[in-house]
Every structure is written in structure tokens, then in C-alpha cells.
Amino acid sequence: MWGKLNRILERLVAPFRALFHTIFRGHYRLERYSLGLAFAIIIAGGIGGAVEIAPLFTIDETVEEAPDMRLYTPLEQVGRDIYIREGCYTCHSQMIRTLRDEVDRWGPYSRAVESQYDHPMLWGSKRTGPDLARVGGKYSDAWHVAHLYYPRDVVAESVMPAYRWLARRNADLDDLSARLETLRTVGVPYTDAQIENAVSDALAQVNPDGARAGGLIERYGEATNIRNFDGQPGNPTEMDAIVAYLQILGKLVDVETLDTESGQQE
């Protein structure tokens, strides 16, 4: 049986024999020169990269249009940096996949445009905890604070670590304007006013009755969450920042309107 199959294989490749021999002989020779081999590997990998990766910068039909997409406020951006610093993404994904059970549990699957301003994106693939792509508004601020402070106070069976220090540390706002400026360099459309007022806007977001709240709404929209997220008076803590960030997840784009506009099916 094997003999017969081998004969079939040989007959199938017969027309390409000369080509194979040239390639194999060339390769056999190349293998003897380590530098030459390394160089050839780089060229082969480079071709793969050029074919697979380069077109992603020019293909835009895979990303939906969302002209009204909200930007992260400065405080939410600080929260996002804390989310990255504490490694939340190593246990929580932010990507609801196109699978029925995930759509049933967490809501509409994640669209590409929803993370167009995420640098870096935090889709993740490890789910020790639940997906967080649409956690914004699902639970109360007080719950998030209690849960981050000591998860087992509210969810007895949780294995999540406690993040108590977030409630004690003030959010680092020093270089906030520069951070937004950097994000603008990589394509997030922050305006000059947003960059200039970054620190003021971060302070305003935890003080709904303050004088600066109006400016924040003007720059980031009516739907901006302006609350004292951690319930503590004074300047924003890291807890304020990360809860502000968690409460905006999935809220930057209205997925329902997105689908009718781009003519896709829900």
C-alpha cells in the first residue's frame, strides 16, 4: 500500500522535479554558511510580514465607521494605564468573540472600531476572570470599589487579588498633557484644548458640582461620567481612575447605531 502511494506521490511531483532539485540543492549549500542562512531566514520572514501585516495598514473595510466615537477622558486614560500596570489584562479579556454563548452572556460581540483608539489594545485571550469589554455601567461604582479593595467581600468564591493601595494612592496626573499628546501622535484625535486642559479635566471628573465640570462636558460630551467614583473627597485617587475606566468600557460606541449605519447585520 505504501509503495503504491509513494509511486503516486512521485508521479504527482514529477513535473516539479527540476524546480525541487534546484531549491533543495541551493538550500543544502546555504545551510553550510551560518550568516548566509540567517540572512535568508530574515528575507523569508520579511516577505511573510510584508504580505500579512503591511496590507492591514491600507485595508480599512474591516473597521466599521464610528464618527461619533467618544474618546477616553484624561482620568479614564489614567485608569487605563493603571489597568495595564496592575496586569488586569493577564486575567481579563476585553474581546467578546463572535460566538453565541459569549454574545448571550456579555452582549454584542466586540467591533474592531471599538478599540481603534486603544494604544495598546487590551483584547487579551486569558480569562481567569470574566470578559470586561462591556462591563461599563453593569455594576455600581460602590461595587467596583468594594470589589477592588477586597474581592471576597462581595464575591465569596473570587480568586482575584485585592488592590487596596488603589484607594490610598493619588492618581498620577503630572504628565497627563504629554500622555494625551503622545496618543495624538499615534492617531487618537485629541484636540489642542483637550491636551491643554488634561489635568483640569481629570480633576473635574470626580467633582460633579465643581466649576470645571462644564469644561469637561464641553470637551468630551454629555454622556461623560462625572462622579466621585471612590466616594472619597478630594483629588482623584487611582481607585477613581480605574473605576472611571471600567465604567466606560463598551460605552465609547453605540453598537446598535453602528450596525445600521454600516449596513451590517446584528
Add this chain to the structure above:
Amino acid sequence: MSVKERDPLTGHQTTGHEWNGITELNTRVPRAIWWFIGITHVWALIMWLLLPAWPLITTYTKGLLGIDQTQLVAAEVEAGDRYRAHWVARFDAESLDEIRADETLMEIVRGAAPALWGDNCAVCHATGGTGGPGFPNLVDAAWIWGGSDEAVLETLRVGINSQHPETRFGQMLAFGETGILSRDEVRTVASYVQSLSGLADPPAEVVEPGAALFAENCTSCHGESGEGMTELGAPNLTDDAWIYGGESATLFETIHDGRQGWMPAWEGRLTGAERKMLALYVLDILPEGE
């Protein structure tokens, strides 16, 4: 370079390298590997044709099968909805009492509600519905916004102090923070409130001014006797149910700094049938486990 040299024992070529008379065999790649490489290449060619595969400059090859995951999942969700349609329609149409009377529908609640509860409600109200500090116990007799079918369904729909336009709104004023009461007065009224439910038995010189302060500041929401008003979401202070706690320090904090709980609105996130299931789970099934 003597590449062509053959090993006399195996008949294989050697690599041509030699170390003190030891040479290295250049064994042929086994046929099975060639088969593997051949088959996977053919497989790749077929898949390139059938599935979305090759990036072009502004678009990509869509594949002969025209498969699009977003449409696949939409079809799957639709199929799931069809599968449930016969009872979802009944949940939509019937009142909670009518559903209670039908054991087959209640079996569905028993099957589906624990998963809904676990993912959406249990994080605050606990798996058994017993709540915790700041998150009300739903299996005791006390209801802040009312425990009737309609009240529970409405709370589930619009939430409390939520972002829903029709949200229930309730707020315990910060009597100390805003300067309405001095710290001493807050302490006095806290002791009086403790006496209402028998938590403490303060002397008459505390009870009397406490009662006066209570009548002046608290009765408009909590009622003359402190039994609360469900239409305002003002809790009953005479029972032994506490959202934040009945200890002196907690009561001081509550009266001094105020409270404003937040129950998310579930309209939009959960369907009407799902909210009815959760109402039945809270009102009928969870208390059974008590």
C-alpha cells in the same frame, strides 16, 4: 568537500565532516514528512480558495464559501432565540402570577435564572440573595422600594439612581456634611434611631431631643414612626434589616455623610422575559433556600 561519500553500513551519504575518523550520516528525510508537507500544502491551497485569506491593497479575498463570522453568530443567536421562542413569548405576555401557576414555566425559571442571577446580580446581592454592606438583602422581609411583583419588576427595569432616564431616585441627605445637624446632633439622632429597632436603650435625656430632631429632619421620608416609605425608597428603621449597618459608627457615617445607593438599570442589558425570570427567582425561588 567530499559530500558524495557513502557510509558502507547504511548506504546513506555522510555530511562530509569528519572528526578523528568519526563521520556524520546525512540521513534522508523520511517519506512520512514529505507526505505531511505535501498534504498540508494542498490543504492550504483549498482553504485559500474557500475562506477569506489573502490581503490585497485595500481589500482581501473573500473566499468562495462567503463565510463571515458576524453573520454566522447572528444566525446562531437567531436559532437560539427560535429554540426559546415558545416560552419567551409566554413570559413576555403573562403576569408573574400566571407564570407562577404554570409548573412548566417555573421549571424553566429554576433552570435558567441561576445563570442570569450569577452573572448579573450575585456580585452585589450574593449568590443566596443575602446581600452585604451597601447591597440590600433580597431574601428577608424588608423591601426598600416595595416587594410587590410590579415594584420588583420596575426596580429591575429602571434601576435606582442609575443612568436610565426613568430611574428610581433616592438619596439620604448628608445631614452633617451640609451643616443641617451638628456632630452631636447626629450622634443623638443616631442613638434615637437605634432605639426604634431595639438595638439600644438610650436614656430619656437622649431619646427626647433625638425624637425631636427625628421629627424635624427625618419624618418626611422615613415617616412619623420611622417605618419608611417604599415610594421614596426610604428604608424602615424599626426592623432589624440594615443596608449599611445599624452600629453607632455606621449610623453616624450614614447620617453625617449621606448615602446614595446605585442599582444598575437592566433594561437594554436583559430582555423583559429575563427580568421576569429574575423577579420570580428573587421573590419565589431564593426565599425557598432560606
